[in-house]
Amino acid sequence: MNDPVDPAAPVDPVRAWRRLADASVLLDGFHALKHALRFGAEVSVAVTADRAAALALADELAPDVREWLDGLLTEVPAATYQGLVPRPHPTAVAALAVRPSRATNLAALAHTPRxxxxxxxxxxxxxxxxxxxxxxxxxxxxxxxxxxxxLDPWHPTVVRGGAGLHFATAVERLEVAELPPGPLFALDPEGDDIRGLKLPDDAVLAFGSERSGLSPELRDRADHLLALPMRPQVSSYNLATSVAMTLYHWSATGGAPTASQASRPVS
Structure with missing residues (x-):
């Protein structure tokens, strides 16, 4: 007969990690955990190979989450930490969080006005x-x-690149036919110069891959084609750079497009 489990006994973080890992979001590094906590992530287990160093980082860079980290982080041997993660992070911190429900994200994406x-x-x-x-x-x-x-936008490598900020915005994978409502502005070299119009707050901003550009399905659905300024003979911008330029243009100009801009046909 097994001994009864004491509900007050401390949870073994390694056993908890191995039980939860397959169904959880891996927060790889101090900054990913910091951001996830700031934006309300439900963190199930958090480990570090150097608790004192992690809390010192919190004191220096994120005092707003220091108390949370103090209660969450469990120190484990360095070899144990390295065995739990695919690529050990320089901060020697890792955590598992509950992925936001698809229904919650879809509701946020579909909500209007945006x-x-x-x-x-x-x-x-x-x-x-x-x-x-x-x-x-x-x-x-x-x-x-x-x-x-x-591509799975919640893949561990994507979450690592996003520094835990998946929890600060709604992130989902959809078919083109399922895209959220709103005027669809697609970035394309044949489009109108983006500097000539203001992007509305409810815009859906679409970016193709660097190699193949927009898919025919998305291009056909676009209400407007826009082009970023680019020197002749330069092939393309990095995807993240294109998104940064477009979001900056939206934030710097604001407001809805004029009637003449909104009526321009897609070429």
Whole structure:
């Protein structure tokens, strides 16, 4: 007969990690955990190979979450920490969090009126670029980031690139036919110069992959094609750079497009 489990006994973080890992979001490093806590993530377990160093980082860089970290972080041997994560982070901190429900994210994406655009990555290929875009979108206060195609926007490499800021915006994968409501502005070299119009707050901003551009399905659905200024003979910008330029243009200009701009046909 097994001994009864004492509910007051301390939880073994390694056993908890191994039990929860497959169904949880990996927060890889101090900064990912810091951001996730700031934006309300439900953190199930957090470990570090050097608790004193992690709390010192909190004192220096994130005193607002220091108390949470003090209660969450459990120190484990360095070899144990390294065995729990695919790529040990320089800060020797890792945590598991509950992924926001798809229903909650879809409701946030579909809610109107919106006060900030939705970013769409059409068939992205690079996990790190997708993470960088989510970090940008969170920084600009975008409503969310949607991917189409096969890339999982919650892949651990994407979350690592996003520095835990998936919890600061709505991140989901959808079909083109399922995109949130709002005027769809797609970035394309054949589009109108973005400097000639103001992007509305309810815009859906779509970006194709660096190699193949927009998919025919998304291009056909676009209400407007926009182009970023670019020197002749330069092939393209990095995806995250394109998103940054577009979100900055939205934040710097604001407001809805004029009637003449809104009526321009898609070429």
């Amino acid at each position: 006060t900030a655009p939705v970013v769409v990555l059409d068939n992205p290929r690079n996990l790190g670029n997708a993470g960088a875009v989510i970090r940008l979108a969170a920084g600009f206060g975008a409503t969310g980031v949607v991917t189409t195609g096969t």
